[in-house]
Amino acid sequence: MDAISDPAFQSTKSLKTAAEELPSLLTVIVDTTPKLWAELDKESGQNKNLIHTLQSLIVFLNAHLTFNSANQVCVIAAHSKGIKYLYPTTTVSSKENGSIKQNGDLKIISNNMYRQFRNVDETVLEELYKLMLEEKNAEIVDRPQKSTLSGAMSAGFTYINRTIKEQENTSLKARLVVLTCGSSSEKDEIFQYIPIMNCIFTATKIKCPIDVVKIGGSQESTFLQQATDATNGVYLHVPTTEGLIQYLSTAMFIDPSLRPIIVKPNQGSVDFRTSCYLTGKVVAVGFVCSVCLCVLSVVPPGNKCPACDSEFDEHVTARLKRKPVVPNSVAKKKRKPES
């Protein structure tokens, strides 16, 4: 029996599993609200920022598909009126049945390209074209509009969940990449705090890292930074769209199976502090209402929570308001030896 336990007999299985290539699912969320891109164009003085971004995105999708022949891709656009799946698409089109690709496609991409790439790219570009036409004809609304990015991220997670459930045999790893552009005002983001936090917790639960590329703009998007930090992802703030493909093919290309061994770009400090509900200041030490969990920097007047109107216990608030007091006797005693 000892011959069996001879290490020569134990096959080197550990090395084999290291060489096993696991397919991965890449979900890309692109923020295509025309207003944001127009502002970016104005600020940076360049036109066609969106076009450049999309070109780099297409090459990035192709690169992901090359990595492993079983890799899959999903692209969702968050536009001003809602969200739209750019790939895979299930539009019930009015074209003739059968061989849709041959007859109906706009032939945006050369026919000689590798078929696997071509199918994906063609679909993405066609759907985007249709989307832009719709945007052009859409009405302009005066009401304040919020960003639909959180909705697109939520839909992306449900798609990941569905794909993993459907293909239980092949262990598929998922990751999410968010492409957004800058100069989004901070006020917008308040609306999305809770949905984005829910997305972050979902991502940690299903072990899907979130990577973010932010183009232009001067401020960092704190919520997206927190998202990448909590999910072991990469956050990149890029000034212009030039050379975007380099960023995408290096820092954003880290496959989930390679994440344990590749060193990620350092984020620097991430600001986790929230702002006070009443005053809006950033809070380092504050008071939290135990009912509605809103953060306040001062004890509110009237002992009532401003968000949920629940009354606080008098004694407790009095104790919190107390300041530390130094008794006089100690001070006097100290003076005597000195004099």
Next chain:
Amino acid sequence: MPRIADSDSDDDTLKKPAQRAKGKAGKVKKHVRIEDDYNEDGNSLSEGDENIFSEDEERADSRPASSRKKKKVANTNLLGANGGYAWEEDIQRSWDLVKVDDEGSMAALVSSIIEARKKRASNKNMTPFQRGIIRTLILVLDCSDSMTEKDLRPNRYAMTIQYALNFVHEFFDQNPISQIGIVCMRNDLAHLISQVSGNPQDHIDALKNMRKQEPQGNSSLQNALEMARGLLLHVPAHCTREVLIVFGALSSTDPGDIHQTIGSLVQERIRVRVIGLSAQVAVCKELCKQTNYGDNSFYGVILNEVHFRDLFADAVTPLPVNKINKGFTLVKMGFPTRVYEDMPSFCTCHSKLMYGGYFCPNCKSKVCSLPTVCPCCDLMLILSTHLARSYHHLMPLKTFQEVGVAETFPSETCFSCQKRFPRLKNHKSHELLTSSRYRCADCHRDFCIDCDVFIHEILHNCPGCESSPDV
């Protein structure tokens, strides 16, 4: 599995004798009658007691007198199919449920069973309560002889520890700013397994160590409750004080009067939840009822493994705040900043060398992980993400309504995952069994069952509502 009760316990599967005397006239009728009489609070007890003598006389000839029959509120779920005790009915074989329809295909049946199961899973109470988010929970595990029973595989003790491990994971996942302590009842004593703390790893290691010990002796409820009281003594007013007991025995060996202990628990506003493993024990019922202001739903006795897991999972969600137990306060908390360092330095909580950490905004001492209480200035330190984790309890997502069966539907694919809705047809009548569509009340989008379960259990965001640009 219900057992022959001893003097301390009452059997919940007793039904009202009045129905029995009517004979086995159709199952449906009996069930309806019972539902009418079923009350949430325990008020029906009093009427039952009055009727007991008259009914006893009635029944003297119809049943062998084996136990006193108080008129208890009968739980419809536990009632046997033909109105008798659960052990009296025929063995229900699992394959009898599955009937093959005419064409020999079970596809539609299988899928409707799957959908029904998923629907049940997602049907929870979704009204927004005010809940106690900052919780301190003492987990009491029974390690007496009764835990060596093999009715749960491999034995009750091993399964309890496994589920307790899962519970600790889930609890800290859903309530990051709460704390747990673990106590075990063994050899008529209560032992502290793990101190009250907010670090899940300590508890997990302690529970794993518990596996090496064998359960022994009797269990003592009073000792465990007294120990729990002691542990919860110093908990500040804004935290909820809870005790979760997993009780496998049928009796309790106590050094004094347990009712006094229960009284002091009520005074200190400690809420107790009990999961019974064998049968219902009167003292546990009393305990749960008094400490929870007359609510009977906090004592559950398991039917099978799945039920056990469900009862544990119920304890994870925060308790709604009661009018009596107000305790609204402001809690002073600190939000530290993260710092990266080139040279390692000591952390104040474990005196370990590490690169980087968090600085307490009050006393500027370094701690290594959050959430924690700063060892120097006793300020609770958390990140805003920990608070955010509990938001979905306060503002729960509304359940989606199932769309009724109709000829045509406005949507062909699920809004969020783009899956095509299946058409499950009854083979005989070619009608749709179910529309498989679940609609959100706010944004009127349809979702498939997988997305529905995923959204309500993990995501807590409706993609339809989030993707509409209107504020």
Next chain:
Amino acid sequence: MSSAPFKATVNEYLEDLPPQVQSRLYTSPATCLAIYRLLPKLAKFFIMSMVFNENDVSLRDLDRWVQSNGKFQLNEAIKSMKSLHLLIEGRSEQPFMINLNSIFRSSFRNALTGGEVNNSFGNVVENEHEVVLPEMLDQYAANKWESILHFMVGTPLTQTPSRNVLSLLQHSKLMEENNTGELQITNEGFQFLLQDANAQIWTLLLQYLRLAETLQMDPVDVLNFIFMLGALELGKAYSDSHLSDTQKIMLQDMRDYGLVFQKASNTSKFYPTRLAAMLTSDSMSIRSASSAMNTVLSQGTSSNSKADDTTAASDGREQDGTQVGIAARNIPDGAVVLETNFKIYSYSNSPLQIAILSLFVHLKARFSNMVTGQITRESIRRALLNGITADQIIAYMETHAHPQMRRLAEQTLDKKLELDPNCKEGLQILPPTVVDQVKLWQLELDRIINYDGYLFTDFDNSQEYSLLCDYSNDIGVLLWKDDKKRRFFVSQEGNAQVIDYAKRKLKKK
């Protein structure tokens, strides 16, 4: 899991090519794509990051990019890239600066961005009137391929494979001619049978390559054609107008293997089959040609009924609504369940799978959708005597293990890791009793170990005997001794030394 060995063999072949040939290979984008997919993960990552970057990169930067636990993979990656001459010395004269092979870089970029591809990915024939259904292609491919395999196993066939195929099999030593002039399977042939379809095709293609070199066919053309086949889309017609002459000859040969389909020998269109598309794929979902057929057939019935639904043609995985029971669909054909009592159950219907199983399993019963049998000592001995090793049998069962077994193994591993995080055991898909027993049976065959050497006997007295015996023991060449009869046995290499010593010592006397 057996993609690793086939990749290794293809990699070896490519690495053996001289650099000039490799450079010529890299002019074709399809080849670049295929070679890229053969590399280890970390190498792929590095190459992708250098494709769009013209500057030199220092090796130290690459080193810093990888954390300390990935150093082994880093070395492996750099070695593989260097041997394929993808990494070359940088243009600046500083040491340790490397750059990507520029030819490779430009063709790879073209592949990614759809630039000048120059028919490397094949020319699709537009306006195709006669539509060839994928089911028909799969059936054709399965028939051709399995006829080859059946021929090797020895089941009686109505149609033997063509002469070219037979000669290839003979050249690759998978079959040999025995006394009566017929072809009989060899040990390597048995091992070939136990591999999965991807590895089998590559083995044959590599043999074909070696044969092609002797026939004066340009290996670059041959490789380009093979990699191009791997990049074609299933079900589309391609024209052969841009193929070189070498490649046109190859087209005929590929027909015999079932990789492409042509309506008649002289038409200019050809259709790649699923076997061709599998060439560069990594997926484990298709393990044999017949399983491919089965999966397509099961989807085929539903695809006919969805003629009015329009789903994206590119996402061929969209299923019709009435399909229920996702788990049932994903059981690959030929999935094997192995119990601890040595019983085997295989969910397969194809005669080929059953024939392969019968090589080492004693089959007992056959049902409409499965076959049962038992692994016995005789069946394993039969296999071992035919030249199959225990490792191959175990590897075969592991690759064809039912997904349920895999899941069970993963669960037990999780539990073990939970109890003891330092446990280093790998995934045990098969029951360890069976695995150990098969290995033991193999050891049984090795009961005798032969050593060549010299026997020393007939000593006059015991001092001489003990002197020489101790000496040979000291220098470590003593293999056996018998003190009573004063004999000892010395290995062949040490014999000379002992004799020299003996002469010296005994001369003195």
